[in-house]
Amino acid sequence: MRAVICRAPGELALEERPEPERGEGEVLVRVRRMGICGTDFHIYEGSHPYLQYPRIMGHELSGEVLEAPGGSPLAPGDTVIVNPYVSCGTCIACRAGKPNCCVQIAVLGVHRDGGMCETIAVPERNLYPAGSLTLDQAACIEFLAIGAHAVARSGLGGGARTLVIGAGPIGLGTALFAGLAGGDVSIMDREADRLAFALKSRIAARGIGVGDGSAELLRQATEGDGFDVVFDATGSRASMESAFGHVAHGGTLVLVSVVAETIAFSDPEFHKREMTVLGSRNALRADFERVVAAIETGRVPLDHLLTHRTSLAGALADLPRWAGQKSGLVKALVEIG
Incomplete structure (x- = not known):
């Protein structure tokens, strides 16, 4: 062969x-x-x-x-x-x-x-x-199932103010299934064309570019409260560490991407939020089936x-x-x- x-x-x-x-x-x-x-x-x-x-x-x-x-x-x-x-x-x-x-x-x-x-x-x-x-x-089921699994892990519910960091295929899949679960989805990336794609495809409600002014746009998206659920799909240690600061009090951070490094965070910031931090790895058969059903019903x-x-x-x-x-x-x- x-x-x-x-x-x-x-x-x-x-x-x-x-x-x-x-x-x-x-x-x-x-x-x-x-x-x-x-x-x-x-x-x-x-x-x-x-x-x-x-x-x-x-x-x-x-x-x-x-x-x-x-x-x-x-x-x-x-x-x-x-x-x-x-x-x-x-x-x-x-x-x-x-x-x-x-x-x-x-x-x-x-x-x-x-x-x-x-x-x-x-x-x-x-x-x-x-x-x-x-x-x-x-x-396409496998890469979408990774996002579906992350969303299932998060327990995201209807109306949850959701931020997905990273608009590559895994981030787009995560944003897609966060939206299907009822989240109000913002997506953040360095690349303007990726953000434009996410908006044009109606995968996210708003796009936020990384750089000057992004902190204010993030604040405006939640009226300063922070996001109920944040997913990091960047594969960047710096992004994963900064993601802690985007989570609302009582909110959840899901680390979808993985790096071969140690990440650090402020324990006072973590504790005062009573934040939940989750790792999400690969996917289960139920996630594959969830993606199949979404494709069959025209939602992808x-x-x-x-x-x-x-x-x-x-x-x-x-x-x-x-x-x-x-x-x-x-x-x-x-x-x-």
Whole structure:
């Protein structure tokens, strides 16, 4: 089979690899679509903190079943959504129904080879029927599910004054599902075109640019009270630390992004607010199902979110170019096969 390998930072190659063998409890899947994620750009650039090279990237996947175990509800030809978080099934988190934060988690395309290739073997429990979704739509479920999970973690209710910091794909997905949960959503970013996109797509009610004047705009959005729920989806330590100051008394901060650093905050500011701080990692099957339902009922503007396309061979040039030129880029899909 053909596969795109990131041999080292800044080095991609299209190689022939042996077809994977289906292990016990696994399904052989022909990969048809792969969404390019910020994680993939970080791997290419050499800034991902938890990765060993060489690596086949790709964890936002949809495909078709080639071969399934006997007795499986999946059959050859079925279109499936891939949950890329391969869990052990036995650790404390898995026993508690939280395989998204498994002690031994192996994320496709990060801890083990992913789906930037023609065929992949995946545990049956990590595949969900796509139903009426197209291959394009099915490949978008994972990144949207991260935002849906963060919103579910927050307990956000109707009318909650909500701030999402970071208007990349994860932030946009978080803002989208915060709005669907009834939040009054503001989104903040450094890039004016990302904010314009969020407003045009009706993902957020207002956009706030980072820079001079942003403090006053944030104050005006809540009449000086602060936000009931704040989500940080930037991957920036400085942003995560400053996010504490945007939370209202009695409010909640959800850290969606992760950094390989220690973050610090003022304990007096934290305590006087009686603030709730939550980490949100990956997503659960219920979040995937929530996203599927939202797409099926027309509540996700995927026509706006899917902005770029390439092929497996085309990704050799396109992925490096997009890593440095993200203007107008929201979500890019690799069409495979």
